Amino acid sequence: MDIKTLTPDDNGQVDWPALSPDRKAVVTVGVFDGMHQGHRAVIGKVVELARQTDSFAVVVLFDPRPGLVHRYAAEHDGAELPADAVDVEALTGTDQRLRIMRDLGVDVVLQVRYSLAFAAKSYRFFLGQMVGRVGMRTLVLGADAAMGNNREGTIKAIDTLVQATGVFELVVVDDRGPGEVRIPADARPEAPTEPGEPQDPTAGMTKAQLRAWSKRHQGRRTRAWSSTNVRYLLGHGRIKDANAILGRPHAVEGVVVHGEERGRTLGFPTANLGERLDGYLPVDGVYAGWLADLGPEESFGSASEQAGPDAAGAEEPAAKLHPYDDRGVSARCAADSPYRWPAAISIGTKPTFSEQTGLHERVAEAYAITEDGSWLDLYGHRVRVEFAGFLHPMVRYDGVDQLIDALNSYVDQTRRLTA
Numbered sequence: 001m002d003i004k005t006l007t008p009d010d011n012g013q014v015d016w017p018a019l020s021p022d023r024k025a026v027v028t029v030g031v032f033d034g035m036h037q038g039h040r041a042v043i044g045k046v047v048e049l050a051r052q053t054d055s056f057a058v059v060v061l062f063d064p065r066p067g068l069v070h071r072y073a074a075e076h077d078g079a080e081l082p083a084d085a086v087d088v089e090a091l092t093g094t095d096q097r098l099r100i101m102r103d104l105g106v107d108v109v110l111q112v113r114y115s116l117a118f119a120a121k122s123y124r125f126f127l128g129q130m131v132g133r134v135g136m137r138t139l140v141l142g143a144d145a146a147m148g149n150n151r152e153g154t155i156k157a158i159d160t161l162v163q164a165t166g167v168f169e170l171v172v173v174d175d176r177g178p179g180e181v182r183i184p185a186d187a188r189p190e191a192p193t194e195p196g197e198p199q200d201p202t203a204g205m206t207k208a209q210l211r212a213w214s215k216r217h218q219g220r221r222t223r224a225w226s227s228t229n230v231r232y233l234l235g236h237g238r239i240k241d242a243n244a245i246l247g248r249p250h251a252v253e254g255v256v257v258h259g260e261e262r263g264r265t266l267g268f269p270t271a272n273l274g275e276r277l278d279g280y281l282p283v284d285g286v287y288a289g290w291l292a293d294l295g296p297e298e299s300f301g302s303a304s305e306q307a308g309p310d311a312a313g314a315e316e317p318a319a320k321l322h323p324y325d326d327r328g329v330s331a332r333c334a335a336d337s338p339y340r341w342p343a344a345i346s347i348g349t350k351p352t353f354s355e356q357t358g359l360h361e362r363v364a365e366a367y368a369i370t371e372d373g374s375w376l377d378l379y380g381h382r383v384r385v386e387f388a389g390f391l392h393p394m395v396r397y398d399g400v401d402q403l404i405d406a407l408n409s410y411v412d413q414t415r416r417l418t419a
Contacts, residue, residue: 001102002321005111012117016133017321019108024137025056027130029147031065031227034091035100037247038142038175038225045173046140047105055137057107060130062114063094069114080116086276091227091234093253093278099326108321110134123153124161131167139168142175144223177225177245182210184217189235189283195392198237234282237390249289249386252279252364255297256378259365266400268407269375270346270365271383281364284348286392288414291343291366292333292384293376300327300382333384341368341376342418344410345385348394369411389417 050057233242259272
């Protein structure tokens, strides 16, 4: 898979690469945050059609998320999002999405630095660029996709354009999944109060009960297969339901830093993740999952960095693409990898010790369950933490002995869940 990062100029213009003078492209467009089953259905159709027609399978990937860019502008007098802004609501980092796209068979990813000026371009202008520069012969979109200024490029509008011009075809994929769910309009992350995987509060309700629940919580209809729903589920500890939509374990990636090292004194040395994470951190609690060592942080670069100098503003021919290199991450994350271990994961503020230390910052740490019980020196390494299920809410224990008993219980539960 090849990748190219493209930064729009101040007028929103993008210097799109011409992929080939005689080979067309099947294209899809979007953020694909979470790369859930709906996203994979769309991208899978792109790859399928490209193989049938000997075309390029192309994904135009917007990063950062348009919602973040527009929300920042609304809160800062129309200013552009700073380049170093952190998107704490993003389900997956760019590299996580790119690895999945590569595995699905995508040939080219054109990663666009989404900006207000770019957003102001009409969908007609954008699609004209796709046809004239990229060589698009087929556009593949999800059922409720929209693009361009004010999202005027709806499926209906694009289909009308196709019928009028005949220069490309539109294929619409039903990516909505098993219907809709209802999410409270004012939903915020809320930690479970009981041990075990939380259940759907609307499960088993009659239609009348569901209507009453929706009215009480101002429930709004949301696609079951949606980033919004996955974020809601993770914010309520419903890991298994979120993973079912994702089609894989949800994960965050970050660099291991020095913490208080209190876990080591208790016999449970943990890998503490730094503040800057790739991926959405679930609500506070204790979880079962896996920890994968991805290698020293200095060996990593962002997807933008490996996508070429254009990402940093240097001059380079627009047509030049760069091979995507995941630096061995996929192999290290494989189920049989020697760099991957079951892990008991804690997210929270360490209530047993916060009164002593005066520290209340939210931290994520994982205790890797190794075969011989040895401690893993992962300081300065990038790691991937995958979530399999919710175990227990964060609670304050009366003493160290009770805490150690609880930790042993979490390890036993983790072994069972990840077996």
